[in-house]
Amino acid sequence: xxxxxxxxxxxxxxxxxxxxVSVRVDRPEEAGVARYVGLEHLDPDCLDISRWGSPADVEAxxxxxxxxxxxxxxxxxxxxxxxxxxxxxxxxxxxxxxxARSDVVLPQFLPFFMHTDQFHRRAIAVSVGSxxxxxxxxxxxxxxxxxxxxxxxxxxVRVLEAVEDRRRGSSVCSPRRDFGRGRHSQRCSLRSIxxxxxxxxLSGSAAALQPAVERSxxxxxxxx
Numbered sequence: 001x002x003x004x005x006x007x008x009x010x011x012x013x014x015x016x017x018x019x020x021v022s023v024r025v026d027r028p029e030e031a032g033v034a035r036y037v038g039l040e041h042l043d044p045d046c047l048d049i050s051r052w053g054s055p056a057d058v059e060a061x062x063x064x065x066x067x068x069x070x071x072x073x074x075x076x077x078x079x080x081x082x083x084x085x086x087x088x089x090x091x092x093x094x095x096x097x098x099x100a101r102s103d104v105v106l107p108q109f110l111p112f113f114m115h116t117d118q119f120h121r122r123a124i125a126v127s128v129g130s131x132x133x134x135x136x137x138x139x140x141x142x143x144x145x146x147x148x149x150x151x152x153x154x155x156x157v158r159v160l161e162a163v164e165d166r167r168r169g170s171s172v173c174s175p176r177r178d179f180g181r182g183r184h185s186q187r188c189s190l191r192s193i194x195x196x197x198x199x200x201x202l203s204g205s206a207a208a209l210q211p212a213v214e215r216s217x218x219x220x221x222x223x224x
Contacts, residue, residue, distance in 0.1 A: 008152050015141035017105045017113075021097040023064040025090050028055040031064065035089035039073045042081035042095075047111055047164065049083040055090055062090040063097050070098040070111050074135040077123040084111050096137060109153040112160050118145060 025031045035052040042049065049071070055062075065071060065085050073081035075094040091097065098114075100107040113119060122143050127133035148156060 009146050009148055011144050011146050012104055013141065014143050014145060016101060017145070017147065018070070018098040018100050018110055020137045020141070021063075021065070021069065021099050023097075024093075025062045025064050028058050028060075028062050028090055031055050031062070031090050033064070033089045035087060036062065037065075037071055037083070037085070037089055037091040037095075039075065039081055039092050039094055042071065042073055042083045044080045045115065047082070047084050047115070049085060052089065061093050063093055063095065064088075064090055065097045066099075068099070068107055070100075070114065072096045072098055072114065074127075074137075074140075075132055077120065077127050077133070077135055080115070080120055082111060082114055094134070096135070096140075104150075105147065106150065106153045106157060108157045108161065109148075112156070113145075113147060 028036065033055060036055045036058050037049060037052050038058070041051040041053065043051075066088050067085055069085045071083050071085060071091050072095060073079060073092075074096045098110070100110040105113070122145070123135055123140065124133075126139045126143065127135050128139075147153070
């Protein structure tokens with residue numbers, strides 16, 4: 001509850017937040033799309049998908065996704081691989097293709113929530129297997145999470161998207177395919193600052209996230 005009795009959070013099952021879209025493609029080269037996203041193309045703690053392969057270069061069954069879908073690496077969840085598709089394509093069957101249920105969670109908010117420690121701890125806990133722990137959708141679907149109400153989500157999204165916009169506009173974080181290992185690490189670290197700050201929204205206001213905006217873009221540093 002907020003300071004004025006306003007409800008800020010709710011407890012919901014994950015399958016009330018999102019549905020798993022399982023449109024299987026047995027012949028990738030005939031999928032009618034130009035891009036294939038494997039787990040190797042998803043950068044840890046990064047929302048953007050800036051790398052991909054060709055459907056002609058892969059075999060076996062893949063999953064079809066559409067713009068706006070969340071591609072989540074269900075194998076080795078501790079790697080925190082999750083990206084938002086800005087294009088149609090096919091992806092590895094070792095991923096989940098998730099689509100927000102907009103009556104419970106805003107499509108823009110879902111990927112930010114899935115980058116929180118709350119979600120990742122649960123995802124790791126329900127993974128099965130020792131060599132290559134994997135999440136089964138029915139198990140994840142039944143997990144309950146505490147999330148902000150739709151109004152609170154909207155407030156959080158405004159601030160969190162500001163972080164993304166400023167990050168994309170910075171020289172350090174400009175999208176490029178030839179970035180070095182150090183630049184890659186720095187870019188993802190900035191996103192980690194942004195996603196971890198979302199935890200504050202569950203018990204506070206979106207204004208509490210503003211310091212993260214400044215830290216992630218360097219605006220909080222004094223230059224004399």
